[in-house]
Amino acid sequence: xxxxxxxxxxxxxxxxxxxxxxxxxxxxxxxxxxxxxxxxxxxxxxxxxxxxxxxxxxxxxxxxxxxxxxxxxxxxxxxxxxxxxxxxxxxxxxxxxxxxxxxxxxxxxxx
Numbered sequence: 001x002x003x004x005x006x007x008x009x010x011x012x013x014x015x016x017x018x019x020x021x022x023x024x025x026x027x028x029x030x031x032x033x034x035x036x037x038x039x040x041x042x043x044x045x046x047x048x049x050x051x052x053x054x055x056x057x058x059x060x061x062x063x064x065x066x067x068x069x070x071x072x073x074x075x076x077x078x079x080x081x082x083x084x085x086x087x088x089x090x091x092x093x094x095x096x097x098x099x100x101x102x103x104x105x106x107x108x109x110x111x
Contacts, residue, residue, distance in 0.1 A: 006045075006047050006058075007049075008049055008061075008099070008101070008103040009052035009053055009101070010099070012051070016038075016100070017049060023075065023080055024105065026045075028040050042063055045062065047061050054103055056102070061106070062108060063106070064110070068108070081098040082095060091110070092108060092109065092111060093109040094106060094108050095108075
């Protein structure tokens with residue numbers, strides 16, 4: 001089965017790539033500097049970054065992490081905009097994280 005790719009527009013491709021690889025642990029799998037886009041993966045999650053104006057109604061990537069609370073603290077300490085950790089009926093924790101262009105990524109932890 002082919003991977004589903006969530007696409008984000010970023011104003012600065014280099015900065016976007018650095019955020020997703022350096023802060024969120026994605027690995028870059030493809031880069032097209034002429035076309036101004038890249039693909040990145042973290043586990044089963046695949047995102048594409050294309051240089052352009054971010055869109056408020058774009059998709060949201062879902063990324064599984066082992067400990068949402070610990071990741072939230074690490075990202076806050078690194079100056080990343082994060083939301084509030086939500087716990088759903090003792091089964092899952094969710095956290096919204098925002099890249100420098102305001103694109104939302106949702107981190108999740110099964111309990």
